[in-house]
Amino acid sequence: MTVxxxxxxxxxxxxxxxxxxxxxxxxxxRSMVLQHLFHAGPGSRADLAxxxxxxRVTISDLVASLMAEGLVAELGARAEGRPGKPGTxxxxxxxxxxxxxxxxxxxxxxxxxxxxxxxTVLQRRTTRVDGRTGxxxxxxxxxxxxxxxxxxxxxxxxxxxxxxxxIDPAGRVLQAPNRQWFDLPLADRLGAELGxxxxxxxxxxxxxxGEFTYGGASGGGLLxxxxxGGVGAGIVLDGGLVQGHExxxxxxxxxxxxxxxxxxxxxxxxxxxxxxxxxRGCLETVLSVPALRRRTDGLDPSAAAVALAAVGRRLGxxxxxxxxxxxxxxxxxxxxxxxxxxxxxxAALATLQERTMPVVSSHMQLRMTSLGEDGALSGAAVxxxxxxxxxx
Amino acid sequence: MTVxxxxxxxxxxxxxxxxxxxxxxxxxxRSMVLQHLFHAGPGSRADLAxxxxxxRVTISDLVASLMAEGLVAELGARAEGRPGKPGTxxxxxxxxxxxxxxxxxxxxxxxxxxxxxxxTVLQRRTTRVDGRTGxxxxxxxxxxxxxxxxxxxxxxxxxxxxxxxxIDPAGRVLQAPNRQWFDLPLADRLGAELGxxxxxxxxxxxxxxGEFTYGGASGGGLLxxxxxGGVGAGIVLDGGLVQGHExxxxxxxxxxxxxxxxxxxxxxxxxxxxxxxxxRGCLETVLSVPALRRRTDGLDPSAAAVALAAVGRRLGxxxxxxxxxxxxxxxxxxxxxxxxxxxxxxAALATLQERTMPVVSSHMQLRMTSLGEDGALSGAAVxxxxxxxxxx
DNA sequence: GAATGTAAGGACGGTTGCCTAACAAACGTG
DNA sequence: CACGTTTGTTAGGCAACCGTCCTTACATTC
Numbered sequence: 001m002t003v004x005x006x007x008x009x010x011x012x013x014x015x016x017x018x019x020x021x022x023x024x025x026x027x028x029x030r031s032m033v034l035q036h037l038f039h040a041g042p043g044s045r046a047d048l049a050x051x052x053x054x055x056r057v058t059i060s061d062l063v064a065s066l067m068a069e070g071l072v073a074e075l076g077a078r079a080e081g082r083p084g085k086p087g088t089x090x091x092x093x094x095x096x097x098x099x100x101x102x103x104x105x106x107x108x109x110x111x112x113x114x115x116x117x118x119x120t121v122l123q124r125r126t127t128r129v130d131g132r133t134g135x136x137x138x139x140x141x142x143x144x145x146x147x148x149x150x151x152x153x154x155x156x157x158x159x160x161x162x163x164x165x166x167i168d169p170a171g172r173v174l175q176a177p178n179r180q181w182f183d184l185p186l187a188d189r190l191g192a193e194l195g196x197x198x199x200x201x202x203x204x205x206x207x208x209x210g211e212f213t214y215g216g217a218s219g220g221g222l223l224x225x226x227x228x229g230g231v232g233a234g235i236v237l238d239g240g241l242v243q244g245h246e247x248x249x250x251x252x253x254x255x256x257x258x259x260x261x262x263x264x265x266x267x268x269x270x271x272x273x274x275x276x277x278x279x280r281g282c283l284e285t286v287l288s289v290p291a292l293r294r295r296t297d298g299l300d301p302s303a304a305a306v307a308l309a310a311v312g313r314r315l316g317x318x319x320x321x322x323x324x325x326x327x328x329x330x331x332x333x334x335x336x337x338x339x340x341x342x343x344x345x346x347a348a349l350a351t352l353q354e355r356t357m358p359v360v361s362s363h364m365q366l367r368m369t370s371l372g373e374d375g376a377l378s379g380a381a382v383x384x385x386x387x388x389x390x391x392x
Numbered sequence: 393m394t395v396x397x398x399x400x401x402x403x404x405x406x407x408x409x410x411x412x413x414x415x416x417x418x419x420x421x422r423s424m425v426l427q428h429l430f431h432a433g434p435g436s437r438a439d440l441a442x443x444x445x446x447x448r449v450t451i452s453d454l455v456a457s458l459m460a461e462g463l464v465a466e467l468g469a470r471a472e473g474r475p476g477k478p479g480t481x482x483x484x485x486x487x488x489x490x491x492x493x494x495x496x497x498x499x500x501x502x503x504x505x506x507x508x509x510x511x512t513v514l515q516r517r518t519t520r521v522d523g524r525t526g527x528x529x530x531x532x533x534x535x536x537x538x539x540x541x542x543x544x545x546x547x548x549x550x551x552x553x554x555x556x557x558x559i560d561p562a563g564r565v566l567q568a569p570n571r572q573w574f575d576l577p578l579a580d581r582l583g584a585e586l587g588x589x590x591x592x593x594x595x596x597x598x599x600x601x602g603e604f605t606y607g608g609a610s611g612g613g614l615l616x617x618x619x620x621g622g623v624g625a626g627i628v629l630d631g632g633l634v635q636g637h638e639x640x641x642x643x644x645x646x647x648x649x650x651x652x653x654x655x656x657x658x659x660x661x662x663x664x665x666x667x668x669x670x671x672r673g674c675l676e677t678v679l680s681v682p683a684l685r686r687r688t689d690g691l692d693p694s695a696a697a698v699a700l701a702a703v704g705r706r707l708g709x710x711x712x713x714x715x716x717x718x719x720x721x722x723x724x725x726x727x728x729x730x731x732x733x734x735x736x737x738x739a740a741l742a743t744l745q746e747r748t749m750p751v752v753s754s755h756m757q758l759r760m761t762s763l764g765e766d767g768a769l770s771g772a773a774v775x776x777x778x779x780x781x782x783x784x
Numbered sequence: 785g786a787a788t789g790t791a792a793g794g795a796c797g798g799t800t801g802c803c804t805a806a807c808a809a810a811c812g813t814g
Numbered sequence: 815c816a817c818g819t820t821t822g823t824t825a826g827g828c829a830a831c832c833g834t835c836c837t838t839a840c841a842t843t844c
Contacts, residue, residue: 018424018445019420019421019424019444019445019446020412020416020417020420020421021417021800021830021831021832022414022417022799022800022801022802022829022830022831023800023801023831024412024417025412025413025414025416025417025801025802026800026801026802028411028412029411029412029801029802032410032411044821044822045821045822046820046821046822052411053410053411054411054802054803055802055803055804056821056822056823057802057803057804057822057823057824058801058802058803059822060822060823061801061802077810081811081812082811082812082819082820083811083812083813083818083819083820084810084811084812084818084819084820084821085809085810085811085819085820085821085822086810086811086820086821087820087821087822088821088822220636220637220638221636221637221641223717233717235717235718237629237634237635237636238632238634238635238636240630242629242630242718243629243630244612244613244629244630244718244719244720245612245613245719245720245721245755246612246719246755247719248719248751248752249613249717249718249719250717250719251716251717251719251749251751251752252713252716252717254716254748254749255712255713255716255717255747255748256712256746256747256748277749277750278750279746318713319713320647320648320713321644321647321710321711321712321713321714322713322714322717324643324644324646324647325615325625325627325641325642325643325644325647325714326627326634326636326641326718327636327637327638327639327640327641327642327643328636328637329637329638354648354671355647355648356646356647356648357643357646357669358669358670359640359643360640360643363637363638413801413802413803413829414800414801414802414829414830414831415802415829415830417830417831418829418830418831421830421831436792436793437792437793438791438792438793446831446832447831447832447833448792448793448794449793449794449795449831449832449833450830450831450832451793452792452793452794453830453831469839474790474791474840474841475789475790475791475840475841475842476789476790476791476792476839476840476841477790477791477792477793477838477839477840478791478792478839478840479791479792479793480792480793
């Protein structure tokens, strides 16, 4: 008997380690409908049927359940001069639910916010960390979340947290040294406390998600570089977050970026500086915010520009192999614009273009985030959007 | 109405652009069963039920369909001293079907083979290319495939082709300059000619798949570097192949690897050499087989070792950011062992370890392929295995 | 040797989720 | 005004899973 299954794979169901039931298929299709309305804007049931490949009957059914949950509403009939019955437009009710998001990237303060589904920040709350670590830090975070949940004026879809450290997809913090969290099931614990779905991810990853969803991403591969106290990266590839072997993808801060003999274009970076990790010349020793400030403090603008450009070139050299290998279409910088968005960025882009194939680099962008300070917050919100509704 | 869907995501259905029907769910579950038998070895229906989370009833049903297609067979009862009825062991019939695979990496010859499902090569055929390009090359390939299909002694599951060039997941060759193929729907065309499912992918990607499936991969991220006339890379991440923005991921050969001032440890690489791409100092100018031979020809062994180590260090420097960023667990080299598997590999590994975090590099391997010359062939076979049966 | 407990595999009925087919309603056009 | 077109709904059917009950077959214990 010849096997000629044409398989007609739908969406290449990943992770062959988990069973898939019809109900999961339905959840997927439901997400797809929501996703389409979310990104392509309002449309009729018939539009959705055409876009998804499902029948109008099924779409009606899915839409009914989405309306029952208050996620979708009818917006009235379409007013267009086409033959046939005009469809009734459907749209996502971005105002009917809210999301609580917290950004833990800052060592001093926990920044929280209530957002609607469009990513708009509605309210903010901040808590001083005051050096708290371990359980005390968890308690402070819990209190902040409670406060935010109470402040929400609509049903809260879930809570999203972006935190430094290595975090697995289930929201377990494997290690976050600056909070002294090790092997902490943060999502589960917070979820139990709050009675809400909680999603936790690395802050660079949430930043990448935020950029991918809200920041006019071009759809291709995306790398977001977060420059703060340290340097991290989040990568969205083929429409999903790259997790990596031990969920530690994006740890770009401790790649060697400065060698003994690096004194490019007469702007010497000096000897490779010692790094907290015990080695010398890590990217963090030149690109982190403290390092950049140390390097430019007291210099006149033109000298500072030269120093920043030298760092930019080192960044370009480090990124070139990554951009090439992954065929990324965008690299986005997050951090203080006055340091990053000038000679540094320009030098990095130029270096990147010098060092990669034109095919790759000509279509590539290296830009600042379009989300400003709230990148991590909206990213944490996307985490919820993605986790609860399947919308990315 | 509060939305608190606990979603209980199964395997995070990717690609939210395609509908999923119950039959797809079944195909997935079927694949999962097959995959388990394939990798974990024979087991009873009850074992499968425990491993997959499906019920014994469903497993029995799936197994029945797999047995009807001749993919699985009962091997007899388990002989073990446990209380209860002993289960009947099931195993994949790796000999009941065959796969035709073709490797187009070589410019001179097309290498084809018939393999069984365990990846064992049963028969080989080779065709001279004789400079044929375009349609003539397609015809030669078609003839080779016909020959192989005729040579198969069991039903052929499908045809897998690994080819240089940029190839989309549907098996359309977007560009393969050395064959003068541009925007060629190779998989569809071959499939129509042969009446069999055909899968086509980039040769580095097939090599990566082969390594991932047959080459004792550790399960984490994997990068396979193919060193031949050029240099390419295939990456398996989170259990799947990385496609990249324009399906061009893995184009690592044209990253700048040699700068003006690079003369590490007294083993000068000389001025950056001009590259076919029009720039200078690309990785290919030092790491491709011709480049390596040029560099070592006529040297005595110790001098050759020094030269190879210098290249290895450049490779380490290029790979360090990639390995760090993606948190890869393995880098595998494919190509002539006498050039790669010595000073070059050792220097690359050492450099990689110097330039990345210990957390990343200490668990990392840099090794030669364990599949020898047939890496690309068995990779192409995996393409079929994966495409037709969902086994990876 | 008989009774007991455990495990494997099959049979039956029920639920879910999608599809096809058919239909009523609403609109532009000839 | 009749007609074709498009929308959204209703009705009936198929596929795929689950839970529950049953038989079979073994190991252990008395």
